[in-house]
Amino acid sequence: MSHHYVKFDHVSYTYPNGYRALDDVSLLITHGQKVAVIGANGAGKSTLMLHMNGLLTATEGQVVIGDIPVTPKTLPRIRQTVGLVFQNPDDQLFMPTVADDVAFGPINMRLPDSEVDRRVDMALKAVGAYDLKDRPGYQLSGGQKRSVAIATVLSMEPDILVMDEPSSNLDPRARRMLMRQIEAFDHTCIITTHDLDLALNLCPRTIVMSGGHIAADGPTPDLLADRSLLERASLL
Amino acid sequence: MTAIERALYELNEIDGYACGSSLMHRLDPRAKTIVTLLYIATVLSFRLDSLTGIMSLWIFPILLSALGGISYNRVFVKSLYVLPFIALIGIFNPIFDRRPALTAGHVVITVGWLQFISICLRGMLAVQASLILVMTTGFMKICHGLRRMGLPAVFTTQLLMVHRYLSVLLKEAASMDCARRSRGYGRRHYTPRLWGIFIGQLLVRTVARAGRIHMAMLSRGFDGNAAIRSTMRWSAADTIFLTACAAAFAIARLADLSRLFNILTLR
Ligand SMILES: Nc1ncnc2c1ncn2[C@@H]1O[C@H](COP(=O)(O)OP(=O)(O)OP(=O)(O)O)[C@@H](O)[C@H]1O
Numbered sequence: 001m002s003h004h005y006v007k008f009d010h011v012s013y014t015y016p017n018g019y020r021a022l023d024d025v026s027l028l029i030t031h032g033q034k035v036a037v038i039g040a041n042g043a044g045k046s047t048l049m050l051h052m053n054g055l056l057t058a059t060e061g062q063v064v065i066g067d068i069p070v071t072p073k074t075l076p077r078i079r080q081t082v083g084l085v086f087q088n089p090d091d092q093l094f095m096p097t098v099a100d101d102v103a104f105g106p107i108n109m110r111l112p113d114s115e116v117d118r119r120v121d122m123a124l125k126a127v128g129a130y131d132l133k134d135r136p137g138y139q140l141s142g143g144q145k146r147s148v149a150i151a152t153v154l155s156m157e158p159d160i161l162v163m164d165e166p167s168s169n170l171d172p173r174a175r176r177m178l179m180r181q182i183e184a185f186d187h188t189c190i191i192t193t194h195d196l197d198l199a200l201n202l203c204p205r206t207i208v209m210s211g212g213h214i215a216a217d218g219p220t221p222d223l224l225a226d227r228s229l230l231e232r233a234s235l236l
Numbered sequence: 237m238t239a240i241e242r243a244l245y246e247l248n249e250i251d252g253y254a255c256g257s258s259l260m261h262r263l264d265p266r267a268k269t270i271v272t273l274l275y276i277a278t279v280l281s282f283r284l285d286s287l288t289g290i291m292s293l294w295i296f297p298i299l300l301s302a303l304g305g306i307s308y309n310r311v312f313v314k315s316l317y318v319l320p321f322i323a324l325i326g327i328f329n330p331i332f333d334r335r336p337a338l339t340a341g342h343v344v345i346t347v348g349w350l351q352f353i354s355i356c357l358r359g360m361l362a363v364q365a366s367l368i369l370v371m372t373t374g375f376m377k378i379c380h381g382l383r384r385m386g387l388p389a390v391f392t393t394q395l396l397m398v399h400r401y402l403s404v405l406l407k408e409a410a411s412m413d414c415a416r417r418s419r420g421y422g423r424r425h426y427t428p429r430l431w432g433i434f435i436g437q438l439l440v441r442t443v444a445r446a447g448r449i450h451m452a453m454l455s456r457g458f459d460g461n462a463a464i465r466s467t468m469r470w471s472a473a474d475t476i477f478l479t480a481c482a483a484a485f486a487i488a489r490l491a492d493l494s495r496l497f498n499i500l501t502l503r
């Protein structure tokens with residue numbers, strides 16, 4: 001399974017309004033690595049994440065996921081490989097009930113009903129939201145929505161898990177469950193976060209973003225100990 | 237609750253009811269959709285000035301909501317939201333048709349007014365029937381049923397998106413309204429220019445939001461066909477329900493109870 005790598009090859013992205021949110025980003029994340037992406041507000045973290053499963057297409061350069069370049073034709077395969085949890089759970093939950101929402105991905109994957117049921121239960125239990133199964137998504141609290149949003153992606157059993165600020169809004173217990181979940185996930189995991197403690201605990205490697213480019217990329221303990229780097233990236 | 241939050245609440249309540257498990261809920265969405273269409277056709281088939289005939293059809297929404305474990309009161313209140321739009325359709329009848337239809341003491345009611353009331357009533361009944369359909373079935377399943385009955389996916393997916401967009405629009409409006417009030421220091425009157433800005437913002441925000449939701453759907457393998465499990469099975473109960481309703485509508489239409497009432501009330 002060594003082919004589940006993520007590779008950005010001199011990727012730049014300009015939003016339709018002309019704002020250059022990614023500027024010559026190159027990185028390689030190999031199979032099974034857990035990587036934290038940190039950086040100030042507006043540094044381009046979310047933009048980077050949206051490139052990982054082709055929701056945004058690089059204006060320059062190329063993104064390759066496990067030997068498959070991200071192009072319009074490969075999108076269905078890319079999206080089964082890469083599970084993306086959005087920064088705002090309100091954008092991620094759109095079905096009438098929690099169970100419907102968690103089942104949405106597996107049904108699109110054309111899995112048989114029994115397998116869909118199994119995955120829905122598995123994913124909801126993994127985030128500790130099984131009790132919410134039949135509740136409508138819009139009635140949940142911020143943190144509950146967050147947990148369910150993570151479950152909607154876990155149910156697709158992706159090979160690469162990409163999460164945009166997964167720990168925001170979670171209470172300490174839910175945060176601990178999330179951390180255990182990420183720890184147990186033995187595939188590639190890429191997390192953007194402002195929770196430096198979570199990064200230090202879970203991710204051996206960290207990428208620091210600043211103004212759309214990569215300011216540093218290395219072992220988490222080293223980077224978090226570098227005061228001048230963190231200050232330059234407005235993280236201190 | 238502000239008016240916007242109220243509307244959002246009413247909308248959410250519809251989806252809430254759809255999670256129920258009554259007799260009506262368990263029926264096949266297709267059976268319920270056909271019955272609803274038949275009902276609306278029956279309501280519309282009455283002559284424009286036949287008020288009493290339409291009144292006799294009022295019994296069905298009351299009966300069906302009881303069967304579905306929904307309070308008819310809630311259905312009625314929700315249908316009031318569209319009354320202004322329906323009233324617009326019939327608003328000219330009282331002006332143009334001033335022939336007297338019936339007199340009660342000194343008050344003369346013209347044919348035009350009768351037609352106006354009849355139009356409002358028809359509209360309300362049609363809306364109530366549709367509401368009961370949605371509240372006992374859920375929008376997703378109706379769309380899925382329509383799909384199974386051969387409606388192209390383009391239409392059913394569109395329907396779903398419109399439904400989804402409506403709640404996004406209301407949610408954005410509610411949060412903007414909340415932000416406006418919390419920083420408004422009790423200001424109540426805004427210039428047309430400011431209202432223009434609010435409404436423009438609302439549209440831009442909903443479009444952006446809908447775009448992000450669409451992205452979330454795409455990233456979970458959405459390919460233009462709404463994903464719902466096909467646990468749809470037509471049973472004997474569905475056939476019975478469909479025939480019973482169709483027969484009841486036919487009787488209500490043919491027996492034309494209005495005749496009897498007409499003799500009693502109209503001149
Ligand atoms: N739809 C858009 N159109 C134009 N510019 C955008 C759009 N979305 C984001 N940007 C801009 O791109 C830059 C990067 O945004 P991004 O959302 O990637 O930041 P981020 O690092 O995720 O920040 P945060 O920590 O606040 O989530 C920001 O300066 C932002 O203003």
Ligand SMILES: [Mg+2]
Pocket residue numbers: 045046047087164
């Ligand atoms: Mg972000």
